[in-house]
Amino acid sequence: MSKTETPLDERAPDVFQSEKRERLKEFKSSMLNIVKSRRNFKDFLFHIILGIGIIIIIMPFFLVLYQVASVGFGELFSNGFDSFSNFFLTEPGRGLMGGIRNAFFGTIFLIILASAVGIPLSVFGAVYINEYTRPGRIRDMVEFTSDVLAGIPSIVFGAFGFAFLVGFLGLGMGLLSGSLTLAFMMIPTVLRTTQEALRAVPMSLREASLALGATKWSTTWNVTMRAAFPGVITGVLLAIGRVMGETAPLIFTSGNSLTTPTEIVGPGSWVASMPYTIWSYITDPRQYLNIKAHATAVALMTMVLAIDIVANIISRKVTRRLV
Amino acid sequence: MSTQEYTNVIEVENLSTWFGSCKILKEISCYFEDNSVTAIMGPSGCGKSTFLRTLNRLNDLVPSFRQKGIVRFMGENIYGQGASVYDLRKRIGMVFQKPNPFPMSIYDNIAYGPKLHGLNDKDELDKLVEGSLKKAALWDEVKDELDKPGPNLSGGQQQRLCIARALSVNPPVLLMDEPVSSLDPISASKIEELITDLKKDYTIILVTHNVQQAFRVSDQAAFLYLGELVEFDRTKRILEAPADERTEAFITGRIG
Amino acid sequence: MNQEADSTSMNTMDEKPKHLMTMILEKLKRPFIEFRDADTPGRIDFFGRIGLAIPALASTLVIILILTFLWYESAPIFTSPEGGPGIIIGPTWDPNRNLYGIGVFIAGSLACAAIAIGLAVPLGIGGAIFLSEYCPNRLRVPLRMIVEMMAAIPSIVYGLWALLVIVPFIEKSFAPAVQNNILFSWMPWFQGSTNGLSVLAGGLILTIMLLPTVVAISNDALQSVPMNLREASYALGATRSETARRIVMSAALPGIGAAVVLSLGRAVGETMAVLMVTGNSLQVPYSLFDPTYVMTSIITNQLGYAFIFPLWRSALFAVGLILLIMSIFFTITAKILIRWGMKTRGYV
Numbered sequence: 001m002s003k004t005e006t007p008l009d010e011r012a013p014d015v016f017q018s019e020k021r022e023r024l025k026e027f028k029s030s031m032l033n034i035v036k037s038r039r040n041f042k043d044f045l046f047h048i049i050l051g052i053g054i055i056i057i058i059m060p061f062f063l064v065l066y067q068v069a070s071v072g073f074g075e076l077f078s079n080g081f082d083s084f085s086n087f088f089l090t091e092p093g094r095g096l097m098g099g100i101r102n103a104f105f106g107t108i109f110l111i112i113l114a115s116a117v118g119i120p121l122s123v124f125g126a127v128y129i130n131e132y133t134r135p136g137r138i139r140d141m142v143e144f145t146s147d148v149l150a151g152i153p154s155i156v157f158g159a160f161g162f163a164f165l166v167g168f169l170g171l172g173m174g175l176l177s178g179s180l181t182l183a184f185m186m187i188p189t190v191l192r193t194t195q196e197a198l199r200a201v202p203m204s205l206r207e208a209s210l211a212l213g214a215t216k217w218s219t220t221w222n223v224t225m226r227a228a229f230p231g232v233i234t235g236v237l238l239a240i241g242r243v244m245g246e247t248a249p250l251i252f253t254s255g256n257s258l259t260t261p262t263e264i265v266g267p268g269s270w271v272a273s274m275p276y277t278i279w280s281y282i283t284d285p286r287q288y289l290n291i292k293a294h295a296t297a298v299a300l301m302t303m304v305l306a307i308d309i310v311a312n313i314i315s316r317k318v319t320r321r322l323v
Numbered sequence: 324m325s326t327q328e329y330t331n332v333i334e335v336e337n338l339s340t341w342f343g344s345c346k347i348l349k350e351i352s353c354y355f356e357d358n359s360v361t362a363i364m365g366p367s368g369c370g371k372s373t374f375l376r377t378l379n380r381l382n383d384l385v386p387s388f389r390q391k392g393i394v395r396f397m398g399e400n401i402y403g404q405g406a407s408v409y410d411l412r413k414r415i416g417m418v419f420q421k422p423n424p425f426p427m428s429i430y431d432n433i434a435y436g437p438k439l440h441g442l443n444d445k446d447e448l449d450k451l452v453e454g455s456l457k458k459a460a461l462w463d464e465v466k467d468e469l470d471k472p473g474p475n476l477s478g479g480q481q482q483r484l485c486i487a488r489a490l491s492v493n494p495p496v497l498l499m500d501e502p503v504s505s506l507d508p509i510s511a512s513k514i515e516e517l518i519t520d521l522k523k524d525y526t527i528i529l530v531t532h533n534v535q536q537a538f539r540v541s542d543q544a545a546f547l548y549l550g551e552l553v554e555f556d557r558t559k560r561i562l563e564a565p566a567d568e569r570t571e572a573f574i575t576g577r578i579g
Numbered sequence: 580m581n582q583e584a585d586s587t588s589m590n591t592m593d594e595k596p597k598h599l600m601t602m603i604l605e606k607l608k609r610p611f612i613e614f615r616d617a618d619t620p621g622r623i624d625f626f627g628r629i630g631l632a633i634p635a636l637a638s639t640l641v642i643i644l645i646l647t648f649l650w651y652e653s654a655p656i657f658t659s660p661e662g663g664p665g666i667i668i669g670p671t672w673d674p675n676r677n678l679y680g681i682g683v684f685i686a687g688s689l690a691c692a693a694i695a696i697g698l699a700v701p702l703g704i705g706g707a708i709f710l711s712e713y714c715p716n717r718l719r720v721p722l723r724m725i726v727e728m729m730a731a732i733p734s735i736v737y738g739l740w741a742l743l744v745i746v747p748f749i750e751k752s753f754a755p756a757v758q759n760n761i762l763f764s765w766m767p768w769f770q771g772s773t774n775g776l777s778v779l780a781g782g783l784i785l786t787i788m789l790l791p792t793v794v795a796i797s798n799d800a801l802q803s804v805p806m807n808l809r810e811a812s813y814a815l816g817a818t819r820s821e822t823a824r825r826i827v828m829s830a831a832l833p834g835i836g837a838a839v840v841l842s843l844g845r846a847v848g849e850t851m852a853v854l855m856v857t858g859n860s861l862q863v864p865y866s867l868f869d870p871t872y873v874m875t876s877i878i879t880n881q882l883g884y885a886f887i888f889p890l891w892r893s894a895l896f897a898v899g900l901i902l903l904i905m906s907i908f909f910t911i912t913a914k915i916l917i918r919w920g921m922k923t924r925g926y927v
Contacts, residue, residue, distance in 0.1 A: 025404065039409065039818050046820035050709035054722065057706040057794060060787040061729045064740045121634045128631035138635075144914070146638040151841065151910040152903060153848025155875045156645070159882060159899040163648045184641050191638060217624040245733020248850040248875070252882055275735040279851065282739050297736045308731040312724060381814060386716060413816030423807040426830045426923065435825065436815040472923060485811070492815060 065301075072298025075291045087295060092258050096281070096289060100296055103277040105260045107300075110179045110273055111244055113264070118183030119190055119236055126194035131220050142191075150188035155248040157181055162252035174269030175261050178254025182243045189239035190232075197231025198224060230314050237311035241304045247275035256280070274300045329398030332357050332496060332526050333378060338392035340370075340377055342385065347373045349550045350392070355496070355543075360518060360527045362541035362558060364534065366578050370550040371530045372420075375498050378528070379415040380408050396496075413440055416489030417498040421505050422481035424473030424488075429456075429465055432473045432484060436492040451491060458524075459487035460517050479510025486517065490525075497521065499529045503536070515540050534574050538562050546570045548578075649903055652896035655889055662894065667901070672861055672877070674885070679894035685901070686863045687778070687871035691853060692846035694782025694867075695789050700839050702786075703793025707835075710794070711801040712823045723798070730791035738852035741784035746856055750775030754868055773868035776858030781873065784852045789842045796841065800834020801827055833920025837913040844909035848902060850875040874898050 076084050090099035129139045161181035171177045201224050209219040225232070255270035262268040274296055281293035331354040340348040347370045355361050363371050373382065380401060382388045394401050401411050413436075425432050433452045442448060452469070456462040461483040465476070473484055482502060489497060499518070503511035518527060518540050531537050537544055537558060544558040546567075553567050565571040572578045614625050656662035661677045669680020710722060754773050757763040804827050812822040828835070858870025859880065878895050885891040 043818040043820040050705050053705035054709045058725045121637045124631050124634035128635040145642045148910045151844050151906045155850045156899050160645045163652050187638050215620045215624040217627040247735045278735050409816045417814035423811045439817050
């Protein structure tokens with residue numbers, strides 16, 4: 001299309017100024033058509049039904065948001081900002097009357113440790129299969145196994161962590177076992193998104209670097225990875241967001257604790273997490289714990305959704321730049 | 324749509340179109356005679372395809388599309404109030420640049436259109452499929468494998484399947500948007516032959532950027548340049564003695 | 580790969596055929612020769628490649644470890660006289676009497692998954708069609724954002740909401756409404772009194788959790804259908820709904836099939852939300868209002884104190900093994916569907 005070649009000022013004024021009237025006319029005639037023909041009516045009906053469908057689909061999102069946020073924020077800000085910071089910075093204490101410092105920092109420690117193991121493992125793996133292998137058995141196998149890994153129920157990861165890390169390797173429950181289990185769960189997401197990002201980097205970019213006499217290694221890290229970086233970050237954020245809300249893998253691997261952990265392995269490393277805390281608080285008969293569960297849930301949800309939105313924005317920016 | 328008095332099957336009067344605020348076509352007026360082949364030529368980006376898609380209102384799918392002017396099909400304004408776009412598209416067939424058979428069997432590809440418009444009788448459909456395929460000169464090649472998926476055919480066969488599909492609803496007018504540009508030379512020449520054959524029963528409007536092809540198959544030609552209709556006359560006249568220097572530049576290969 | 584590597588491999592190709600052993604030896608030696616001849620950046624390259632190869636195998640290694648350990652842990656129940664492969668259909672679970680029938684959990688899981696799939700698939704596909712075919716451009720991005728955020732909400736939060744909203748709704752509104760209505764009250768699947776913790780509650784919350792998956796994957800499949808197919812259909816005079824249903828849907832069928840299979844896998848594997856609302860009672864559900872026990876719940880609830888009883892623990896790992904096999908099966912099915920789509924459709 002010669003969009004750029006056409007002068008912009010050659011607009012037909014009557015077409016654009018009377019646009020509203022035109023629209024109304026169009027609407028009227030389309031209404032007329034709907035009544036007139038059976039096929040048009042069917043199309044119209046289909047449209048309406050699907051529209052109602054999409055409203056039903058997204059409604060739970062707002063219902064969940066409303067329920068959790070109305071109770072949760074009420075508790076968080078019951079006493080202004082003080083109660084907000086107290087909630088995250090005090091230990092539960094006697095009768096679990098205090099805050100959720102144990103769970104808040106527990107989740108953060110778990111995520112940091114899991115990322116430290118899981119992200120390099122999957123990013124390096126993706127780089128290897130995308131840059132150093134030809135399409136073939138090894139690549140198929142890695143892609144297949146990571147897809148299988150993505151489909152495994154989280155409780156199976158929990159049971160596996162319990163059998164392998166806690167039992168067989170003798171790490172015992174605690175921070176290390178829990179975060180390793182989470183790290184395993186991060187692998188497929190990060191690996192596949194990194195791979196996608198690497199695949200989107202044009203071959204000519206690599207060739208340009210290789211033509212200057214660079215080795216494959218420096219080309220990969222200085223050119224290819226730099227171009228693919230936003231995509232990798234998106235994958236990492238998505239994985240973190242997903243793993244942050246997991247309860248089931250942690251029940252048998254990280255234990256639970258009313259204080260912030262002091263070591264990585266051993267008896268002092270038992271660690272609480274926010275999802276686990278929500279679970280144990282909501283199933284508790286004490287009413288004030290239910291409200292605390294809501295507050296924890298709204299905090300967790302805010303964190304997860306914020307991460308998700310950032311990932312979304314980055315990935316949208318990237319696609320816009322590449323297209 | 325009732326049949327009114329008309330002299331030419333499609334008449335275009337002062338047609339202008341916009342995508343958003345970009346003016347693509349500028350006050351175009353022309354007409355298309357019954358049972359003739361009209362070639363629309365021009366360098367890429369001159370609005371040829373937009374023009375073609377305005378004729379069967381396929382541009383309505385683009386939300387930012389606006390048009391002004393009158394297009395009369397069989398005497399009736401297609402952008403007029405109460406005009407049925409589905410009926411219009413049924414009566415103006417279209418063949419696209421890239422062959423685009425539906426991912427279903429050859430038979431279903433052709434039966435799709437008639438079924439939409441209410442034909443469900445099995446025997447009639449069988450006859451129609453056979454007739455359409457014969458008109459598109461594909462019947463002999465595929466008559467034993469009508470159950471095979473359409474996309475499994477070769478490129479040239481796919482394009483002929485698409486022509487057969489367009490013919491299945493028996494439209495008086497056939498729009499072709501560079502139908503051979505993505506094919507190999509042998510398939511292309513087959514389709515050019517086919518176009519000459521089809522002229523007997525159909526009015527064909529053919530978009531092309533290939534001057535030789537326009538010369539070979541068309542009776543009339545229109546030359547579009549940057550959205551303007553530069554020349555519109557008998558093909559022979561335009562190609563042998565272009566009146567405008569832009570046309571001459573295009574024919575001799577200096578622009579395009 | 581640097582220049583030396585290519586020339587070495589060329590040389591071996593050109594030489595006369597040699598004994599198999601020599602060829603293997605040469606192949607093994609080649610990296611070392613390559614390394615010896617390389618300069619410093621070349622050596623970094625060499626070590627880097629080996630360093631990267633190990634993480635690449637991590638996912639495979641984890642899968643193998645999971646399979647090995649679940650098998651190793653569940654082997655006792657499959658070989659012991661109390662257990663055996665028959666436990667898969669065994670209807671009674673009573674560790675005190677050494678009865679480890681896990682059929683009851685499989686039935687519960689399948690019941691919940693069936694409700695969820697039955698509701699989520701038509702609704703989700705409809706939503707995906709709306710997003711890709713009907714939705715005004717202005718609404719498309721925010722709607723997709725919301726759907727993606729729905730997928731990101733932790734399952735424990737859904738569980739909390741279901742426990743506080745869906746369960747009371749079933750107990751106080753839905754169950755009385757259908758059971759007092761002459762139109763519905765005779766139906767066998769609406770029988771029995773309920774406290775809201777039921778198969779239905781599990782199925783409903785699962786529906787909500789599956790919807791984003793179904794919508795997102797189906798929408799991707801629909802959007803990858805080339806625009807020119809739609810145009811061809813419109814050019815024949817088809818309406819939007821006819822094009823959507825007959826052309827776009829049939830072209831995107833393999834992708835949509837994959838979406839259904841993958842969401843089935845998620846439905847069976849979902850843990851926390853279902854655990855909180857299904858009532859966890861050891862019975863095969865006959866009515867929508869019956870409580871039930873699903874596979875994921877039994878592991879979550881009992882592994883913590885069963886691990887000192889070898890058989891009990893082993894039976895729980897057997898449940899995990901079955902879950903694992905099911906999820907692998909679903910993944911493979913989805914992959915086959917996609918591959919089939921590639922073959923017959925050329926895109927997807």
